[in-house]
Amino acid sequence: MAEAVMIVGATSAIARATAAAFAALGHDIYLAGRNADELTRIAADLAIRYQVRAHWGIFVAEDLTSHAAFFNQAMAEMGEMRGVVLAMGMLGDQQAARDFPLGAEVIMVNFTAAASILSHSANYLEARKQGFIIGISSVAGDRGRQSNYPYGAAKAGLSAYLQGLRNRLSHSNVRVITVKPGFVDTAMTYGMAGLFLVASPQYMGERIVRAVNKSADVVYLPWFWRYIMLIIKTIPEAIFKKLKL
Amino acid sequence: MNKLNQPLSGWGRYPVQTCATSRPERYQDLQASSTTQIARGQGRSYGDAALGETVILTERVNRMLAFDSTAGTLRAEAGVTLAEVLEVIVPQGWFLPVTPGTRFVSLGGCVAADVHGKNHHHDGAFSQHIIALELILADGAKVACSATENAALFWATVGGMGLTGIIGEVSLRLIPITSPYMQVRHYAAANLTGVFALFDNAALDDAYSVAWIDSLATGKSLGRSVLMTGHHADAADLPSVMRPAAKSTLSMPFDLPAFVLNPWTVKAFNQFYYSREGHKTQPFFAHYSDYFYPLDGIAHWNRLYGKSGFVQYQCVIPTAGAFAAVTALLEKLAASRRPSFLAVLKKLGAQNQGLLSFPLAGYTLALDIPMRDAGVLALTRELDAIVLAHGGRVYLAKDALLTAQTFRIMYPRHAEWLRIKQAVDPDGRFASSMSQRLDLGVQHG
Numbered sequence: 001m002a003e004a005v006m007i008v009g010a011t012s013a014i015a016r017a018t019a020a021a022f023a024a025l026g027h028d029i030y031l032a033g034r035n036a037d038e039l040t041r042i043a044a045d046l047a048i049r050y051q052v053r054a055h056w057g058i059f060v061a062e063d064l065t066s067h068a069a070f071f072n073q074a075m076a077e078m079g080e081m082r083g084v085v086l087a088m089g090m091l092g093d094q095q096a097a098r099d100f101p102l103g104a105e106v107i108m109v110n111f112t113a114a115a116s117i118l119s120h121s122a123n124y125l126e127a128r129k130q131g132f133i134i135g136i137s138s139v140a141g142d143r144g145r146q147s148n149y150p151y152g153a154a155k156a157g158l159s160a161y162l163q164g165l166r167n168r169l170s171h172s173n174v175r176v177i178t179v180k181p182g183f184v185d186t187a188m189t190y191g192m193a194g195l196f197l198v199a200s201p202q203y204m205g206e207r208i209v210r211a212v213n214k215s216a217d218v219v220y221l222p223w224f225w226r227y228i229m230l231i232i233k234t235i236p237e238a239i240f241k242k243l244k245l
Numbered sequence: 246m247n248k249l250n251q252p253l254s255g256w257g258r259y260p261v262q263t264c265a266t267s268r269p270e271r272y273q274d275l276q277a278s279s280t281t282q283i284a285r286g287q288g289r290s291y292g293d294a295a296l297g298e299t300v301i302l303t304e305r306v307n308r309m310l311a312f313d314s315t316a317g318t319l320r321a322e323a324g325v326t327l328a329e330v331l332e333v334i335v336p337q338g339w340f341l342p343v344t345p346g347t348r349f350v351s352l353g354g355c356v357a358a359d360v361h362g363k364n365h366h367h368d369g370a371f372s373q374h375i376i377a378l379e380l381i382l383a384d385g386a387k388v389a390c391s392a393t394e395n396a397a398l399f400w401a402t403v404g405g406m407g408l409t410g411i412i413g414e415v416s417l418r419l420i421p422i423t424s425p426y427m428q429v430r431h432y433a434a435a436n437l438t439g440v441f442a443l444f445d446n447a448a449l450d451d452a453y454s455v456a457w458i459d460s461l462a463t464g465k466s467l468g469r470s471v472l473m474t475g476h477h478a479d480a481a482d483l484p485s486v487m488r489p490a491a492k493s494t495l496s497m498p499f500d501l502p503a504f505v506l507n508p509w510t511v512k513a514f515n516q517f518y519y520s521r522e523g524h525k526t527q528p529f530f531a532h533y534s535d536y537f538y539p540l541d542g543i544a545h546w547n548r549l550y551g552k553s554g555f556v557q558y559q560c561v562i563p564t565a566g567a568f569a570a571v572t573a574l575l576e577k578l579a580a581s582r583r584p585s586f587l588a589v590l591k592k593l594g595a596q597n598q599g600l601l602s603f604p605l606a607g608y609t610l611a612l613d614i615p616m617r618d619a620g621v622l623a624l625t626r627e628l629d630a631i632v633l634a635h636g637g638r639v640y641l642a643k644d645a646l647l648t649a650q651t652f653r654i655m656y657p658r659h660a661e662w663l664r665i666k667q668a669v670d671p672d673g674r675f676a677s678s679m680s681q682r683l684d685l686g687v688q689h690g
């Protein structure tokens with residue numbers, strides 16, 4: 001068996017497809033999430049389909065002080081860990097999240113708690129001098145927009161955090177990959193108006209796993225989002241602020 | 246849960262209906278809401294069984310939960326497809342106890358339609374291999390049911406077309422195999438008398454059997470067919486080099502214009518098929534996917550019938566009247582000059598206790614009929630009359646056209662079924678376009 005991969009936010013459809021793609025390569029899987037029933041089901045499924053070891057643990061995102069112990073417990077169960085995929089994220093009601101404290105929850109889940117678990121992962125992998133961290137951020141973090149800036153701001157923070165980690169860990173042979181999905185067909189977006197060019201979770205999983213052995217540091221999925229965002233980023237602020245986006 | 250409005254249809258692409266859909270990803274979200282709803286698996290039923298006001302898509306609730314490779318049992322969520330199950334179990338020496346002619350169906354769909362396979366005459370329908378189900382009722386309760394636990398609810402749910410609740414989990418007994426190959430043998434029959442004689446010949450009988458019928462042959466050749474029998478090949482009997490399964494890379498990229506499938510082209514194809522397949526009189530080996538799922542190799546083959554879709558007319562006639570009825574049905578179809586690309590005849594075994602289960606001891610005939618004009622409805626009414634006259638019934642998993650009145654005669658236990666429906670779903674939360682058409686709802690007032 002190949003070394004284990006930890007998936008944080010393992011109950012998301014993107015996470016499940018990513019776990020499946022790693023398991024198909026023979027990696028054991030450690031699932032981190034907050035829903036014991038779902039985690040049990042997903043772990044059983046991975047073990048049956050791919051004949052790998054699939055364990056899970058309850059990860060309480062908001063309880064930052066618990067993260068170190070959580071990480072160590074996972075390590076103890078799995079032996080060594082090859083890498084960590086962060087898929088946890090929360091879109092929620094972005095209209096409501098303009099106001100605090102709900103806005104703080106969005107920042108907590110997408111940024112603070114995410115950075116916290118990544119910090120433990122980084123320390124571990126840095127010491128091992130190998131492995132990878134994959135953080136699922138979002139194109140929403142590339143430019144703040146009135147329709148979802150609480151989420152976008154938190155994802156922008158996550159992108160910058162990953163960028164910093166990449167700089168730090170490049171000296172220790174650890175890959176840090178920032179994934180920026182456009183629209184993915186998951187529970188987060190199902191039935192939402194105005195979606196276009198929607199990618200499947202399976203596509204995401206395959207591409208995310210493939211990115212480990214490629215050189216790109218920031219991966220837009222599907223690739224054309226890089227150019228869509230390039231255009232959006234080049235609109236002068238004086239004009240952008242007047243758009244209804 | 247967020248909803249998405251989208252046009253849906255069954256495999257026959259008739260009728261098409263815009264439905265509000267929800268798509269739970271977590272098992273706890275597989276629940277009835279206060280609207281009327283119906284669960285949907287892979288949409289491989291042909292008509293309106295998986296259409297309704299609100300449709301719950303179960304495709305993401307598809308985890309395998311326990312596989313005992315020693316005992317040969319599997320427990321999985323109902324959204325798992327047979328294709329996914331086969332990928333796991335075949336390499337470990339197990340096979341499905343019953344399989345329909347496509348593997349792109351969900352476990353839930355197999356239970357709800359109580360599907361039958363080419364081995365029905367020996368092994369019965371899908372329900373007879375179920376260890377237990379977890380059924381999610383209208384009030385949110387999750388109940389285990391099986392032939393021994395909550396048996397009445399179990400026999401109302403198998404074949405119950407999703408109307409008793411949402412099937413959440415299915416536990417199944419598998420059958421052992423030693424290779425993924427089948428040992429197959431074909432027998433040509435010049436006409437219907439010939440093929441009935443073949444079906445009745447115990448010496449030719451095998452674990453699986455089905456006959457392809459040339460639905461355009463008339464007169465002395467009426468019912469011209471090829472009987473195809475087979476069983477799981479023993480690994481020891483296989484030659485050292487076996488051909489792997491045919492790779493399925495074909496797809497129908499667009500709707501075939503209606504004129505392509507006409508009586509002449511279908512006739513030519515049938516002639517070709519009859520002489521090619523009818524000549525395989527020596528036993529041969531075939532990969533299970535080529536044997537059980539010949540059409541799965543062509544994605545979207547339902548586009549073959551053009552934009553307006555098609556109906557599949559499948560009926561079963563009790564043995565006594567089967568020959569007369571099948572003769573009359575084929576004559577009626579041939580006279581209508583509607584080319585049925587696919588026509589299949591199969592002998593079925595005894596019926597089970599499923600209140601709405603389709604199979605009964607006799608012969609089942611399945612015909613694809615393109616939905617080209619209103620004449621199709623008149624034709625199926627005439628076919629219904631023949632089936633009724635011989636004590637037969639039409640298969641709900643294929644149906645889009647039956648009337649409530651005809652349905653009630655064909656399924657004499659429907660009243661018993663309705664009483665159970667009333668008890669478990671008093672507010673009629675589970676309803677489909679089919680249940681409305683066939684009056685399979687809760688009676689108010």
Ligand SMILES: Cc1cc2nc3c(=O)[nH]c(=O)nc-3n(C[C@H](O)[C@H](O)[C@H](O)COP(=O)(O)OP(=O)(O)OC[C@H]3O[C@@H](n4cnc5c(N)ncnc54)[C@H](O)[C@@H]3O)c2cc1C
Pocket residue numbers: 255256283284285286287288289290291294295303323324344345346347349350351352353354355357358359360361362363405406407408410411412413540642643677
């Ligand atoms: C090429 C082809 C060959 C076929 N061959 C055969 C055959 O040989 N024998 C045979 O018996 N059938 C056969 N069928 C029919 C098919 O097996 C059935 O229609 C089956 O029900 C389809 O499963 P599905 O997952 O696509 O269900 P759907 O079509 O999505 O739904 C069918 C019914 O099941 C219900 N249902 C689905 N999932 C659930 C759930 N989780 N809980 C509650 N209700 C649910 C729906 O409400 C609906 O009433 C064939 C179909 C095709 C397209």
Ligand SMILES: NC(=O)c1ccc[n+]([C@@H]2O[C@H](COP(=O)([O-])OP(=O)(O)OC[C@H]3O[C@@H](n4cnc5c(N)ncnc54)[C@H](OP(=O)(O)O)[C@@H]3O)[C@@H](O)[C@H]2O)c1
Pocket residue numbers: 008009010011012013014015033034035059060061062086087088089090091109136137138139180181182183184185186187188189
């Ligand atoms: N779908 C898209 O179009 C899209 C686009 C860009 C980026 N993304 C990103 O892709 C990732 C996966 O999202 P998805 O689309 O698969 O959506 P999803 O199904 O909503 O997944 C979100 C995941 O985060 C977890 N989570 C949310 N809040 C949490 C909390 N407070 N504590 C612990 N875990 C929490 C969820 O766990 P529970 O199951 O317990 O709720 C779930 O595992 C997210 O980071 C998302 O931001 C998605």
